[in-house]
Amino acid sequence: MECAAQGRTEGRLRLCLTCGHMGCSDSAPGAHATAHYESSGHPVARSTEPGEAWAWCYVDEVFLRPRDGRSAHRT
Template sequence: MSCVHLAEAGDAAPATTTDCPDCVAIGNADWVHLRSCLACGHVGCCDSSPYQHATKHFAASGHPVMRSVQPGESWRWCFVDEEIG
């Protein structure tokens, strides 16, 4: 694996929520898929969702790796290197 962020992040179990807390806080229920930050566990909606809270979390926190929260998916994404792992 060429991405040091993915190698260091490990493969923590995904969050078990079915809601994007940031969307719920603004009264939105339009998210598509959820992602979980491997540094702090924050859950946000994907870039196919109107508010893209997972990407906004990266921009605000600098936490580089998130993983899919979708059932049956275990992939991770590094925002810094734009690499999947």
């Protein structure tokens, strides 16, 4: 939503696993997912890209994958 408010098309989206905030990745000009972490302290975001089952821990700077290979997001 931040990208749209700035008149840009969002890049690859990341979902905050604490509150559900959706922000663009660091490869997009806004880097809104990282900005969200910096302002909120929420430590983990996951990719929302189809076929990607990983998350990133900003605190420890660790790339996370599910052990069983299933999607990082479960309903």
